[in-house]
Amino acid sequence: MEAPTRCGSTYFNYKGTHSIVLMAIADAEYKFVYIDVGCNGRVSDGGVFGKSTFQHALNMNSLGLPSSRPLEGRELNVPYVLVADDAFRMQKHLLKPYPGRNLSAGQRIFNYRLSRARRIVENVFGIMAKRFQVFSRPIRLNPTKTTKVTMACCALHNFLITKSSNYVESQTDEEGNLIPIEFNQVSLRPVQEGTVE
Secondary structure: OOOOOOOOOOEEEEOOOEEEEEEEEOOOOOEEEEEEEEEEEEOOOHHHHHOOOHHHHHOOOHHHHHOOEEOOOOOOOOOOEOOOOOOOEEEEEEEOOOOOOOOHHHHHHHHHHHHHHHHHHHHHHHHHHHOHHHHHHOOOOOOHHHHHHHHHHHHHHHHHHOOOOOOOHHHHHOOOOOOOOHHHOOOOOEEEEEOOO
16 A cells, blocks of 8 residues: 555565555465454554454464364364464464475475465455455555455455356366456446345
């Protein structure tokens, strides 16, 4: 977003621009299942997650996550996990890559496979940013309105996935890689006044 008036470096992020943070959890169907949006761009991803309602619920064990159980063909119980990048701290229900460069072959393979799984959430961000052109340049609104626009785009993204069977398929190849799309590929039917679907 454009720098808010008299904000100093509050919204200045590590990429050298001004922003708010959208931290999201997405499922395998490219839908947002949780978002935390509006924190100033100076705060790290791990910092945003650490202060989120999701982290609090995870700490309180109130998410209703399934009990640990063995993977197919194994005996050792393992917990259900979220796949994350290295910006997050390791915890029981969060799986992140091995750090560093001097990794064993097994660690490199693990990191590669984890990266492939994380591609889903990266694609969700890419699809939404491509679909909603408001994200193609700095948003000229104050942080509160920028947060509301971002939340609305997340909701519309989920709506389009639910209502359009080819919304995601037309934007990723069989490997899950994002394909550039044209804005007019998905059209919304006009809503008739007084009707609810």
